[in-house]
Amino acid sequence: MAERATFLHITDPHLSGSGVRLERDDRKVEVPGIPASTREEALGLLFRRLAERLAREDRALDGVIFSGDAQNKGAAGGHELVFKLIAEHLGIAVDRIVSVPGNHDVPRDAAPGSAQRYEDFIRVWRDPGCVVPWLDGIDGWPAIIAPERHRLIATDCSWAVFPINTSNWSHVTSVLPEPLRSYWDAIPDTLAPGETAVAAQLRSQLQALTRYDMARISEHHLEALRAIVTSTPQPDKGRQLRIAVMHHHLRSPSLREELKPFADMSNLEQVRAFLRGSDIGVVIHGHKHEHAADFDHIYAGGGDDMHRVLVISGATFEVGRETDAVRLITLDGLPHTPEVRIEAIPLPRSGAEDHRPAPILRRLWTTGVRSAETVLVSSGAPVIVEGSDLDEVYARALAIAKSDARRGTLLVHLDLPDDDGKTLPLPSAYAVPDDLQGDERQTWLRELVEWWQLDRSQLETRIPYLHGARLRRYGGKIDQIERIIALLRAKPSTRAVAVLVDPFRDFAPDGAGEEFASFCLVEFRRRDADAGRIAVDAIAFYRAQEFERWWPINIAELRFLQREICEELGFRPGRITTIAADARTISRSPTQVAMPIVDRWLDQAPERLHLLADALVHKAMHGVAQNSAVREWRRSLAELRTATDGFNSDGIPVAIEGLLTLATYIKVTAPVADEELSILARNLGDLARVNETFEHSTRSRAAFNRWSPVAQSLLVALERLTDARLPAGQPATARTD
Structure with a gap:
């Protein structure tokens, strides 16, 4: 199972086909041939530099997350520009791109849930195959067709990203009560008869009074999300880390006050209840142009059971605020010890070295009250x-x-x-x-x-x-x-x-x-x-x-x-x-949780020492039990070798009694003329004695350094002799004696 995943998070670039000015320098005079810089050019340079960095560091993106506001006040071309930058520089498959619309991405005169509202978004993001949210009025209900189009999942299912649309009611015009409603449209002409320009200005101002930039997630959308999350394939082991992506914030990411109607999501607590019920661990959003990475604690009705969500608010780039234009979000420690690393990518300047702010680290499982993740x-x-x-x-x-x-x-x-x-x-x-x-x-x-x-x-x-x-x-x-x-x-x-x-x-x-x-x-x-x-x-x-x-x-x-x-x-x-x-x-070794295998046999299975000695003497293994004894002997030699590899201040039990007993069994059953067996028995006794000397020593590093090379030399000899008499992979044979 993969332990790491990296995403690029982009939000609120506010681009347009005609260009959006970004005056980063102090232009007191206009000089021919030095045009004003634009947001589009600055973002293009950032993407080129980022692509170079990823290649240099041999890092691959698991996904790109775009949390809305590609366009600047609805001006055309923003969607296309952002999509083009991702496609040209990052080389990521379209089905690994997650995109949600922002309030600047929907036309002001389009009704909620209408085709006109999502025409550009669908054409640029959805039709090529990006992962997009379920859309009110566009996608079917209650049956969810192709839920896989509304989620990005890791190959091993260790994480999943779910896009959410919060902009369906952005720039919605409220319905005025009667009798005001009947007279409202006539006000401009009544107040400014014959003055076309003034009347048009009045009409625009009156429309602004009834238009609200409202953030909301519909009941149908929440139910669709619940169905999509529920049907998402799960990992074979561990818990899936679930990430929600939306444009609007859950709560303000800074102390800056915004004075306007519907500054916050209208059905916020209902949305938070969904996040808790669907076990969403991370929420990524934009909209506020403020960077933050804070935990939101969502309690159940009784207030006893708490669910914790890491909320990552993405900033954008503006004059004087260029240190967090986009960001790399890396998930580490999956599935059991998830940690989020957020690396801000500043807007670069031509010819200058890239500045790298210190990353932000958030452990997703550090605090809590009562839950399996606590x-x-x-x-x-x-x-x-x-x-x-x-x-x-x-x-x-x-x-x-x-x-x-x-x-x-x-x-x-x-x-x-x-x-x-x-x-x-x-x-x-x-x-x-x-x-x-x-x-x-x-x-x-x-x-x-x-x-x-x-x-x-x-x-x-x-x-x-x-x-x-x-x-x-x-x-x-x-x-x-x-x-x-x-x-x-x-x-x-x-x-x-x-x-x-x-x-x-x-x-x-x-x-x-x-x-x-x-x-x-x-x-x-x-x-x-x-x-x-x-x-x-x-x-x-x-x-x-x-x-x-x-x-x-x-x-x-x-x-x-x-x-x-x-x-x-x-x-x-x-x-x-x-x-x-x-x-x-x-x-560093299983040796440290037990006496060595060959010593434990004296207590638990002394017959295995007899079987092992018999196999070594006769150069043959007969039956499952003897095969098992030889296999355990090889494992014991490997265990002893591991004990000699590195000093441990706590000490490691080393084999003594089992080696001496095995040596005795071999001596009393070995043919007199078998010199190889005599050497094997002698090496077993020598290893037992040097091990005993080490065990009775101070167990200091100096003692370890004296013991280790001698023990390793004897182990090499024992391994060689064992392989000579019982080649690895030798099948069990039937007795002929």
Whole structure:
């Protein structure tokens, strides 16, 4: 799925075929051969420069958004000029151009919803195939014919742009009440009999008194928009970012006051309700000639549920206001962490370098009250990420842990939907070993979680803080999970708490040399859920938590524990909340979330060591189980190599016991004359010993630098010997012995 999309936004150029003067210089005298500059010439230079910049930066536009007022006070030629500039300089397909009419683009004497009102707009924009809004009086109702003509969608459906017409009632003439209506047209001739010029001027002024530049979106248009949005194809993963384009503003983008009737949209709250109901995330408009990028918060009727919309107001270019003539709008972080980058493109001067104002950045998911997109941020305070989509919450928690909450307190609240009770949650973007696909990902996760939840392990001398041992055998005797089950069976107790830190074992008087788990405490809470069911929520505290690799495994662990408790009680797993006092993103390898595979086999599948040794000794694989053991061995070697690639201050568990056991199995079963096997066993023992030396060292960068090249050399030898005895891709064979 594409993570980025870039659009060019153009608004209010106000052009005409005869030219519109743009006096940028101080012309105190008229000099032959130095004509006055025009808006058309200035915009042409801008487009040439922009095309050069895009080519130089190897950037491609995903769309062009034109939000109206191509023409200047209705003068002909503006539509054609803007369309020509886009077509000649940007080389973008017409079906990637989105265009809406502005109030200057509709004739003053044309009735709302009439063919005359949209004649030029249809001819220039719609007929060639641009994306245009549904038009009152032009398009069918209630059936929406060809809704695809009224929306621009990403190839992967990660974003969609919906044009909206707000100019159907621009320059509308109001209906006067009787008896004034009957006498109105006669006023000019009555007041100025025989004075044709004066009468014409009076008639124009009287018409202006009854003409209103009214912004409005009709009920039919809103319903048509709702149908178009509803029928829009959705992405396979994540939420679609929906963008609305209109000419008129939702609310004034600046402190400038405009004194006129209908300065704002007449049915504004109805339009805002549509934006909220259709999950529009960004609104782009023009009209006010003011640049702004602010959030509008739209609440439901009760005022509890808030929807946030980023409103981008586009400026134009005028004398003294040339810094934001058009703008590039880039969407980043799609689909889960969308961010908008707005780059103003100033009007250039011939021969001068282009000026580049600092871009404006707006994160679309930063603040909120209650919704799946919520992240609450306050300077210096804990950051909260919440949601019900695991992929979305993971992406956002990871992004926040890298920025706002880096080395600070991060709370993640996950309300997962009901599951099948079989699979454990794992974000689709989580990087498991490369060759794991489909069900193998789930097998890898389950084995990893089950190992962390073992009540006893042969590796406890190396990892005395194994989560399962602390939860089920605290102090060597207390099963905290059984205690929690008993408490929650009796009542919704707040004492259903388990601790994983043992001060007697873990603490030193001076704090030196201490090693204990980051996972410190978990509370399980019984809660009345929907349909009369009871849910069990989990709230876990971590003194430090790494979010790229560790947080997803922690979530799977907590879900594993929830299910164990709920199966005993007949309840269902509920929400999961993690509290990290120190949020980090420093992992580089799955090695960091587990003991190495070959070591974990001692606890979980010792038979795989026998199968692997047998395959290496006899140079053959027999059956699925032995093939799987060899494949896991190759994965373990790759895992160990990754551990040697870069220093990590938190330390990485390295293989020791599993290597020694495998070496022993090979030695006792290898033929005496097989020198290659002897070398293999010796290398296994040597790697185990250098790993043990490193593990018992200070784990400093200097220690890592001494260990890494030796370990890598031994790994290369082991990989070569493994490939020599068991070529990759070798099929399983039937036994002949």
